[in-house]
Amino acid sequence: MPKITFIGAGSTVFARNLMGDILSFPELSESTLVLYDINAERLKTSEIVAHKLAESLGAKPRIIATTDRVQALEGADYAINMIQVAGYKPGTVLDFEIPKKYGLRQTIADTLGIGGIMRGLRTIPVLLEMSHEMERLCPDVLHLNYVNPMAMNTWALLKATRTKTVGLCHSVQGTAEQLAQDIEVPIEEINYLCAGINHMAFYLRFERNGEDLYPKIRAFLESGKTAYRGHGGGVQLADKVRYEMFRRLGYFVTESSEHFSEYTPYFIKRDRPDLIERFGIPLDEYIRRCEEQIAGWEHLREELEQNTHPLPVHRSHEYGSLIIHSQETGTPRVVYGNVLNHGLIENLPEGCCVEVPCLVDKNGIQPTRIGSLPPQLAALMQTNINVQSLVVEAVLTGKREHVYHAAMLDPHTAAELDLDQIWSLVDELLAAHGDWIPEPLRSKPVMRS
Template sequence: MTTPKIAFVGAGSTVFAKNLLGDILSFPELGGADIRLFDINQERLDVTEQVAHRVARTVGASPRVIATTDRDRALDGADFVINMIQVGGYQPATVTDFEVPKAYGLRQTIADTLGIGGIMRALRTVPVLADMSRDMERLCPDTLHLNYVNPMAMNIWGLARLTPRVKTVGLCHSVQHTAEELAKDLGIPVEEIDYLCAGINHMAFYLKFEHRGQSLYPRLMELAESGQVPEWNRVRYEMLRRLGSFVTESSEHFSEYVPYFIKRGRDDLLEKFNVPLDEYPRRCVSQIGGWEDLRTKLQNPDEPLEVTRSVEYGSLIIHSMVTGQPRVVYGNVMNSPLDGSAGKLIANLPDECSVEVPCLVDRQGIQPTRIGRIPPQLAGLMQTNINVQALTVEAIVTGNREHIFHAAMLDPHTSAELDLDQIWALTNDLLNQHGDFIPETLQAAD
């Protein structure tokens, strides 16, 4: 593979695409790559195409770049497919996921991974990803699908059930970002820290966090006990105090994966732990504004385009598979193959679930690491989220809409704020509001 063919699906996510393009084209071995940019929004696609050419000039690369609204053209013969779509977009889907629950008294922070918002996002996303994967089976069966789309665990699990022939790895930046945050809290350069992390996406924990062979957990625990922690990280430091391990995903995310921090009648908890309700809609509005700013800068030839390497794993995987240079990245894969051909990566999590573990990558592709057993309290907490993921995936795969309600009923945060009648009514209302974004067999009853 001398000239890799790389398809960007959802390339209208211009800022994210820019970062990945900069990462990829900064490698001399990838500078001549065949880049295919695909999106259904022509205006956004045009902006990303301009970005791609400017990034290439900035880093001195000479890729072949095409932009197309024809998905088949983008996928045809692709060695790598990078997926960054958002089904339903901010308007109407994300707004619906926040505003309808709010009317029932259910408050959320991000709503894209678990909870009622995560369930709805999975219902509208997994079928689209599966349809795309069937196209990959036809047009690029040997591709590696790099999925950046949430809800990560449910997407990976659903694709494993529906289109197992396509090799897929889910990529997130929570592991490496959190390592940087903790290093900053401790005043240690992150490159001097050794860590091992495992679990499920957005609920993986550092099993080892060391500096020069010494565990840093005593120092982290001292910070947690002192209360002198960054105000945006109070939730995670509190969980460190209770569980003995630090979780990878941000406090605003994690606060809605558990029943402890957002509870009806306990707004004092929101203040104590600095829980930012409605954070994701604010973030979306900011990102939309960022896209407008980027478009304006692109139209000004005198405005320099800054290209710096991000912490995303995508370019590292592509570079390692093209050159053979071995690396370790963190990827989301199934805990064990559905055909039973190998044992579990994390021994005390279910056979059939998606896990986030370190993976060796070289010319042979993604090779996950077998972790063994993790601390039982961590496995138990993860299981509360896996229950919701399992039932949501089961609903999508079988078309049994009752499992959507079961998933919502078992969700830790939803059940902390609503009773059963409210959960059933809210779920049906959301299915009705999302309409054709939801597969026909799962849509709201008349």
Template structure:
């Protein structure tokens, strides 16, 4: 294959773009890649370009790195499109997603995947991705669209119905959680064999073994000995009740279910150490960190740290370019992959990657209680996607009505009023027919 053209969409996410550029250019087979950085923010785009050129110099590779605010130019002939956009950004998008529900007494931790915040983020994001995909169909119809943008499942599900472009969604929760569990039980993570399946942020380790030994008894021992990390109490509690460990962090998971965040139950917040408003706090910290680091990253006399991340993106590109197989965890359309989840929904499973592209592993049936728990989240995803695809605004309210956390906190009149307020507050960020 020719030197691949790799387009970064939303490249103003400079720190994440830095990790991915370092990953890609660290592979010998990809050192001559053409990387095109695209964003609507010229300042952030310029900062990302400066970082990319610094990585190129440090690695001494012949890669081509350029930046543009012209989307058509960025996509034209792209072999791979890596998407990392955040429509409406932290301000106003995330702020509205948190502050408006809070006025109704509905508190959240991350609000980017499910819940009323996740629904709104999907309404902002899927139409933009679908519009981009029309350009891809015209300018690079054979590209692989690698989506990192949240809400992962709703974005990928929506695109599967609105676009012909091949898409795989990537998330780092599987390898991150494996490393955390490995640290908890004192087993090197690179010696652990695991099998994970489910939906994004609610997938479970169906197998977690070391040289044929089931490691779940050792994880139970962590609970018995009182060694559960303070920041991971929710997931260990779910493990105690379900018998399987979930992939997504405790702060995320606590808002996907109705049991941990409840008005008037501060004892639960304290007992499970739930970080309410965690995402806005994280965003503010990242902004402050970036302001401190920005000058250093653009200073030609200072180097950047290049260390391979756990992200799957570069492994996919390398495998498809060279034919050397790799196994990644991807979010793909459920086409007879998990038999007791709805066909067409977005599932997260191991996938073989080579020149043939992304080839998901057929899982069969999940343990029924895990599938039932996932279904409560899939209901919300399905109705949100249906609203976007069909333009039926009522389904936004139905999605909110069926959201586990929202329904546990608010009555139907409150849910209707809150949803209406959020749609109004988002204004032009949401398609006119859905406002």
């Protein structure tokens, strides 16, 4: 039975979903689950949850909880990564509050934009360190990376280490399910082909039994029903941004409207509050979600730890357990993974990180060649790839000037700030991050006149 290590297992809700998915497969029910986290208190909760899940499913895994990373990784067959470097405080708060002083507002700030850039700068070095440990402690491990900024992290890991890594997200299958609800077609009857970059992949085909379903999606757009989409906690978020981009581009994007509004220069403008209102853009949305989660954590912990009833298990739509099951049993499946672009998408840069369908079986992760994307989609993706590539370059070379370059080329940042403001913002953010940023990037470059 495989040894499956959860890195950042104190992310209890996410770990719970993945553990439940894994243990629900009879072939994986006696796996060794190693839960690793630097937060012993949260780790304890996840360990209790693991035992309760096993009890609910009648599974008999070996469960180990440890704050020792070497012990967690040694001999692992699979490593599932879900860390958040610098946490909500100081990390996320800095990413929102300092840009706000410059009039630069964000929604999620974990994938692109100035917030995504900073998250990448503090996260990539930690992931590289872990990956180099995997090279030594578990050289054959498959590293399943769920950590954002997905494209930047996965690109750096695959470029700079020998560890087999695939980046996993739920935006492709999650958005497909949302679209199925919008057009009232059962998701089980839909097949689709999707490709691009993480959070900016597009459905090239969306069909039922050979019938193109895009006309139904257009009809839904014209019906005016795109105003609201439910979110956890009873909050209603507008989904107008994605439908507006569908109207303009002809293809539907995978990531949510609140995310997508900050990947482009069109929607969040400090001198256009009417756009914020018209498209229902929830500024500071990730801050709200984090504070809601923190406020509910104690209640959640008590519920998980003290509830004597079996924990209900509902299979999630995450790919992690499917990949492990397919590699262990040979059952072929198609998942969407983030991998390097070696001839997969012809009109995106060679070697960048792309999200494409991948066949998984005992041969591992096998990406599908797509060919060329519609040119307008590739051009829009390129604006995001520019930023991703410069952040990766900054970390791998230690050249701080590339952090400024990444911010200069970020679509949303460049639409709001001039060059002096961008330079000043980067300086202030790097200074505020302190030791969370590696030493070479903390030294200011000499400006050439």
